[in-house]
Amino acid sequence: MSSTGDKQKAWDAHWRSGSLSSLSSGDKSTEAPEAIAAWNGFFRKLSGGAKILDIATGNGIVPAHARAFAQEFHTTFEITGIDRADIDPLATVTEQRSLLEGITFLAGIAAEDLPFEDALFDAVTGQYAIEYTNMVETAGEVARVLKAGGRFRFVCHAREGGIVTFNAPKAQQCAWLLKQSGVFESLSAAARAAFENSPEREETRTRFRKRAVDARGKLAKMGENQEVQDLLNNLVQVYIARDQFGNYAGFEKWLKGVFEEVAGQLQMIQALEEAALDFDGIDRLSEVLQKAGFDEIAIAELHAGPNKTLLAWQIEGVRV
Numbered sequence: 001m002s003s004t005g006d007k008q009k010a011w012d013a014h015w016r017s018g019s020l021s022s023l024s025s026g027d028k029s030t031e032a033p034e035a036i037a038a039w040n041g042f043f044r045k046l047s048g049g050a051k052i053l054d055i056a057t058g059n060g061i062v063p064a065h066a067r068a069f070a071q072e073f074h075t076t077f078e079i080t081g082i083d084r085a086d087i088d089p090l091a092t093v094t095e096q097r098s099l100l101e102g103i104t105f106l107a108g109i110a111a112e113d114l115p116f117e118d119a120l121f122d123a124v125t126g127q128y129a130i131e132y133t134n135m136v137e138t139a140g141e142v143a144r145v146l147k148a149g150g151r152f153r154f155v156c157h158a159r160e161g162g163i164v165t166f167n168a169p170k171a172q173q174c175a176w177l178l179k180q181s182g183v184f185e186s187l188s189a190a191a192r193a194a195f196e197n198s199p200e201r202e203e204t205r206t207r208f209r210k211r212a213v214d215a216r217g218k219l220a221k222m223g224e225n226q227e228v229q230d231l232l233n234n235l236v237q238v239y240i241a242r243d244q245f246g247n248y249a250g251f252e253k254w255l256k257g258v259f260e261e262v263a264g265q266l267q268m269i270q271a272l273e274e275a276a277l278d279f280d281g282i283d284r285l286s287e288v289l290q291k292a293g294f295d296e297i298a299i300a301e302l303h304a305g306p307n308k309t310l311l312a313w314q315i316e317g318v319r320v
């Protein structure tokens with residue numbers, strides 16, 4: 001199990017990479033038309049000028065949906081996104097930056113300790129958000145910062161849902177590749193021997209190739225995951241084209257970066273698996289929200305994709 005600090009570093013690195021969404025999934029969860037339509041159904045209930053707070057916002061995918069809705073329906077929202085991670089979406093998201101213009105983002109803010117006055121917001125949103133936090137404390141803070149009659153909507157990972165089931169085998173594969181396959185170590189040794197033209201050159205290269213071939217077979221048995229396979233193929237390709245790095249130090253730096261990136265993905269998937277809610281979990285969250293001062297709480301499953309697979313839980317309610 002990884003520590004909170006490790007996970008936070010993984011999120012910091014992920015959001016700095018500029019991606020708008022959190023984790024890859026087979027059916028592009030956060031951008032699934034069904035997911036966006038469900039958000040739009042919520043935004044429709046808000047008045048023009050509504051102040052919206054998005055907790056655990058990441059690089060602001062939900063604020064981006066809210067902004068797009070406001071533009072399409074000629075209304076305005078005042079949108080703020082907070083995250084405990086070191087986010088800076090307006091600087092790091094380059095390709096889709098225009099989707100985030102006018103949104104306020106605050107980094108290093110825990111949902112359990114919001115730096116806002118009481119009854120400031122008309123709506124609080126969160127996607128794959130509250131289940132990552134201390135839910136009792138966050139629910140209390142959400143109730144505090146919402147006006148009476150204000151609304152919340154949270155989309156939460158479902159333990160049986162597509163995002164968890166897609167990512168679980170990927171996590172197993174990443175863990176095996178990093179910790180047991182010997183691919184990274186043998187690649188490093190082969191590259192060093194090649195750059196230094198040492199007598200072990202042939203032997204280390206043969207060992208790396210064998211590790212890579214064995215890894216391909218093992219990964220295939222662990223279930224198809226294109227991203228992990230592409231990663232392995234890329235390691236082989238880069239060994240062949242290693243001259244681009246000039247020397248072993250340059251190569252090793254690159255390899256360390258790849259290792260850390262995969263380790264970060266593993267941390268994020270482990271965090272997702274720990275956060276995901278089963279039926280009892282979403283029921284407990286509903287009770288927590290009720291105790292915090294919410295009414296009209298409604299839970300529904302969110303389905304998406306051609307097979308209408310379960311994607312997530314959605315839970316909504318109104319501040320008493």
Ligand SMILES: C[S@@+](CC[C@H](N)C(=O)[O-])C[C@H]1O[C@@H](n2cnc3c(N)ncnc32)[C@H](O)[C@@H]1O
Pocket residue numbers: 008011020021022023030055056057058059060061062082083084085109110111112126127128129132133134
């Ligand atoms: C799966 S991501 C979701 C991001 C975004 N809502 C989305 O849908 O793309 C989970 C986020 O929760 C954040 N997080 C975890 N614990 C938190 C906490 N206690 N307070 C605020 N943010 C937190 C992480 O930094 C990460 O950005």
